[in-house]
Amino acid sequence: MSASIEPGTVKRALSAHAAVGLLAGAILYILCLTGTIAVFYVEMQRLEQPNAPEMAEIAPEAVQRGVEAVLAREAQEGLAPTTHLYVHIPVEELPRATVTTDTQAFHLDREGRIAMPEMIEWNDFLVHLHYTLNLPSLVGITIVGIFGVMMLALSLSGVIAHPRIFRDAFRLRARNNAGVGLTDWHNRLSVWTLPFGIAIALTGALIGLATVTAYGLAESAYGGDVEAVYAPVFGEEGPPDPAPAAAPDVAAALQYMAREYPDVRLTYAVVHDPLTAGQHVQMIGDHQRRLIFGEYYAFDSEGAFQGTTGMADGALGQQAAASTYKLHFGNFGGVWVKIAYVALGAALTAICATGSYIWLGKRRRRGIEEPRLRAAWTGVIVGTPVALVATAAARAIIGNEAPFAAIFWIGLAAWIGGSIALAGRRREGAPETAA
Known part of the structure; x- marks a missing residue:
């Protein structure tokens, strides 16, 4: 006796399947849109807090x-000792000196x-939305990395699925005949942005999955020691010694860099385990005309030079790992590269948006009418920028303490829900066609 499935059950399963596909497309759309905006993250910091002191350099x-003032202040406030302290060195794009601790x-x-x-919570919210979808760090960045793999697969499979895609690279049929015009724009934008899309998807996948990969390797081969996994690429932390000590001599390390490496543009000074006997200092230096995010220059607590990590001249794999960040975020080559990244990122966002519309159109032409799914997708496309504008408005009205993540996700869900409800009312109010 063969089991049979009710037609209604099949229809509901197909609708659920379609909804899951749209959810994946929605996340890709959000990632592409927020990534495009975040290209100007540094510039937006200056807009968000325009009255912060600025300087071309600092002694x-x-x-x-x-450094000493911030550490003393945290001690007076009774805060837990910070494990890392970062000093942003003024550079042309962001001419501000900022000290950041764990808190x-x-x-x-x-x-x-x-x-x-420092009051740049809106910018931080935007970056966290792109990096982790505002989820806990490890979970969020892993999910985003998986979607990077998905985006890479879509880019490559799209080329394979359309053998004439390069030959028709500049062919556009203006009339929207059963979605032909929309499909042409989708395919053309996909061809024109293909190298960029592959680079963004690949580097996004590498950045997103690096953390969970490191945890997996640590558990299987390093006894759970995650730092041991990162050591060959980013250098070793050194043995901790919690005994109290005076503040490290960051000035001596800066003076050494100015004297011995005058062509290296310093971006950060990092103090590991400050105010302990195990503390040490790192300088991160940007090498011009290189894609690496920087080389690490190590110093002891007295400012004596210990050596470099090898980002600039180490193993090729190490240099490649250090080059993924600039390539992904476009913070190399100045403002014109950023403008190009924004234009190409906007094209990728449009590709994500049109892809689902094309898919829904094909289902409609096969007789599968799903007005609520179409309305949900339109809610995503329109609701995401609207929700982002709402968070920016909250920053202007409420200030730095506004709950940006809650405003965004609740606002987006409300917009999508409203779109679905409106589509349902329209369908119920539509006149029945004669048989």
């Missing part, structure tokens, strides 16, 4: 005063005095 002694961040003035807290 090593001023940096030292700033807070402060802008410094030219003399190294604490000027004001």
Whole structure:
């Protein structure tokens, strides 16, 4: 006796299957849109907090005063000792000196005095939305990495599925005959952005899956020691020693870099385990005309040079790993590269949007009418930028303390829900056609 499935059950299963496909497309759309906006993350920081002190450079002694002032302030406030302290060195794109700990961040003035807290929560929200979908870090960045793999597969399979895609690279049929015009634009944009799309998808997948891969390797081969996995690429942390100690000599390390590596543009000074006997200092230096995010220059707590990690001249795999970040975010080559990234990112966003419309159109032509799914997709396409604008408005009205993630996700869900409800009312109010 063969089991049979009710037609209604099959129809509901197909609708659920389609909804899952749209959910995946929606996440790709959100990632592409937020990534395109985040290209100008540095510039938007200056817009979000325009009154922060700015300077072309800061003296090593001023940096030292700033480090000591922030550490003293945290001790006075009774905060838990920070494990890492970062000093952003003023550069052309972001001419600000900022000290960041595990719990807070402060802008410094030219003399190294604490000027004001850093208040760029909206920008941080946007970056976290792109990096982790505002989920817990490990879970979110892994999901985003998986979608990077999915985007890479879509790019490559799209070329294979359309053997004439390159020959028809500039062929556009203006009339939207049963979705032909939309399909042409989708295919043309896919061809024109193919190298960019592959680069973004590949680097996004590498960045997103690196963390979970490191945890897996640590459990299987390093006894759970994640730092041991990262050590061959990013260098070793060194043995911890929690005994109290005076603040490290960051100024001496900065002076050494200015004297011995004058062509290296410093971007960050990093203090590991500050105010402990195991503390040490790293300088991150940007190498011009290179894709690496920077080389690590190691110093002990007295400012004595210990060596480099090898990002600039180490193994090819190490250099490649250090090059994924600039290639993914477009922060190399100046403003014109950023403008190109925004234009190409907007094209990728349009590809994500039109792809699902084309798919829904094909289902409609096969007699599968799904107005609620189409409305849900339109809700995603329109609701995502609307929700982002709502978070920006909240930043202007409420301030830095606004719950940006809640505003975005609740606003987007409400917009999608409203679109579905409106589509349902229209369908119920539509006149029945005669048989």
